[in-house]
Amino acid sequence: MVARANGEIEFVEEKEDEPEAFIEKEEELKYAVEGKILIIKQSLNLQSMENEQQRENIFYTQCHVQGKVCSVIIDKGALKGMTTVLLANILGQARYFTHIGRTHLAPPFLATINEKTRTPVNATVVMTLLNSIVGFFTSLDVLANLLSLTTLLIFSLVALALLVRRYYVGGETTSSNRNKLILFLMLMIGSSIATAVYWAIGKNGWIGYAVTVPIWFIATLGLNLMVKEAKKPKLWGVPLVPWIPSASFATNVFIMASVDGASYVRFGIWSLLLLVYYVFIALHASYDAAKETTDTTSAATATCLEDGGASQLHY
Secondary structure (H helix, E strand, O other): OEEOOOOOEEOOOOOOOOOOOOOOOHHHOOOOOOOOOOOOOOOOEOOOOOOOOOOOOHHHOOOEEOOEEOHHHHHHHHHHHHHHHHHHHHHHHHHHHHHHHHOOOOOHHHHOOOOOOOOOHHHHHHHHHHHHHHHHHOOHHHHHHHHHHHHHHHHHHHHHHHHHHHHOOOOOOOHHHHHHHHHHHHHHHHHHHHHHHHHHOOOOOOHHHHHHHHHHHHHHHHHHHHOOOOOOOOOOOOOOOOHHHHHHHHHHHHHHOOOOHHHHHHHHHHHHHHHHHHHHHHHHHHHHHHHHHHHHHHHHHHHHHHHHHHHHHHO
């Protein structure tokens, strides 16, 4: 709309904005001229190609601020962070696979400790190779979502395990407290999952939250007031139980709702494969190893008793 000097108003059709061209060189940037007011686009050249998968190709980040390239700093920090996490995960995985191998739930050679370095070399090498192969042939998005889903699930289970450990001890907790513990845990779990699902399906109303959140609060409050703690920590323990574990579980489940459905399918397939391995192979191997250990201990005890009896008869 243009207002003329004679008072007439003229309407002018606006042209559609043309797509911005990707600027490859800094010399092509346009800067404001002194004495004039101009609207300058691309004063800060922070661009990426339309067909570029930024998350897939994070080391191609470009950022020009006043002619200086800052992509080196960004990429160096990303590389250092991922390298540190991968190395720490490999070392941790090697240690707990060593313990799993000792129970024969995993191949026993993973439990071998190197006599010279006194470290689980076999488990470290195997886990490094497996992680490298999976990381090389798998998309970063897939790995990130699966890692997030698995980590959040483990955190949720730890929070539940803490509640069970504090409020239930076999042979000491009464049946009444046990039943109330189960009831409150089911309400807490169900309300947390319902809240996450309600958010995930894109409901913008408050009615769903007005139902699920109070149920979670009442379940946690009931657990706090109506169930007696069966086990107190001796030195240090998590404070504000059951509020902190309950909030941790609800938060983790809520974040899990942001993970895409394909990641849940992949997680389910892997979990099913591991369950089949555990039921048909690992469980039997672990039982045989435990039975063999028990028989060996019993035989050694019997031998000691016989030697002790013979010594007493001799003297």
